[in-house]
Amino acid sequence: MATPHEPKQDRSRATRQRLLEATIDCLAETGWAAATVAVVAERAGVSRGAAQHHFPTREDLITAALEYMFDSRTQQAKEEAMAVAAMADGVGRTEAVVAGLVESYTSPLFKAALQVWTHAAADPALRERIVPLEAKFGRVSHRRAVEALGVDDADPVAHHLVQATLDMARGLGLADVLTDDSARRKQIVQQWAATLHAALNAPRALADSRSPTH
């Protein structure tokens, strides 16, 4: 994609992006152990020296790839939220939001991130690098879901049900790692959306409408 007329900075950025995308593909397809800088560089069609210029260590590469995954996912969520905002209020809209969230947790991005999380569980140095990224991503995902559903996050019931929906989506993602779980998942999404919609719209006393603690 780089041409002789392309400024050096753009070429560098394109190389970086190719490396990050190759890292995600390697993690999702071949797992943690196989996703080394050398393998990723080869897959990206980048020399090992150039790869190491961008990412001196494997941890640098993995952390940057995780950040890149989160940015991609956040951008995608923003576009979904805009599409959903055009829909009429109703259970159909709630189902579209839930389906979009769940889909993001069954993507190759999730499968790649799962390799990193699982490895980080037994690697304190990596864990320390990715926990702040995770926390930020969790906050952004929650905010996007709240916006897409059009609910009041200061209402503890709505806040916790949005959180539960994200947890359920994460669990469906994990259930799809070893087998194709799509047929079962479709039914779960429909039922969850119906139950969530009813619960979010049930009349209730908002006596305790302080900001939730999380």
Place this chain on the structure above:
Amino acid sequence: MATPHEPKQDRSRATRQRLLEATIDCLAETGWAAATVAVVAERAGVSRGAAQHHFPTREDLITAALEYMFDSRTQQAKEEAMAVAAMADGVGRTEAVVAGLVESYTSPLFKAALQVWTHAAADPALRERIVPLEAKFGRVSHRRAVEALGVDDADPVAHHLVQATLDMARGLGLADVLTDDSARRKQIVQQWAATLHAALNAPRALADSRSPTH
């Protein structure tokens, strides 16, 4: 624990159990790569030769450990279900069931199983061995949850809400892998138990009461 008077078969069974428990501890604490037959044997205080007599390959050891985890978890679920059955019907009972399910997904057993699943995602031979175990465990977990909640699994709404609860529990398990998520989790469990209880007990037409497809 073995004594000179202990029959040979019992000693062999005790050795096997020590190896399986050491495998689970190694996986949960040090991750996939470190959980080799040699490391596990040392941790269990068993000679490498004896370990290899029980489990000729690492795959044999890991598969047997996963089976042992599922059996332990199933036994635990059975005891929980009996304790819960003594409680009066109501949201408190539903919350006890949800809390018990979620707790099982945040145990070291889950953290050990996560290491195996994640590795199996990129290892077709291991995946082939564990998918049937997973399917069986999924069915048993579902049945136990149905019994503990005292619902009719032939009702598609109840069936899918029980499945969704197990998915949410799995997602909460994953959220606890890198950080202590217990404070947030407690609030999610309370809210979901209230929502689930209302949904399971809402009056509804059972026009379509065929057995659910999953």
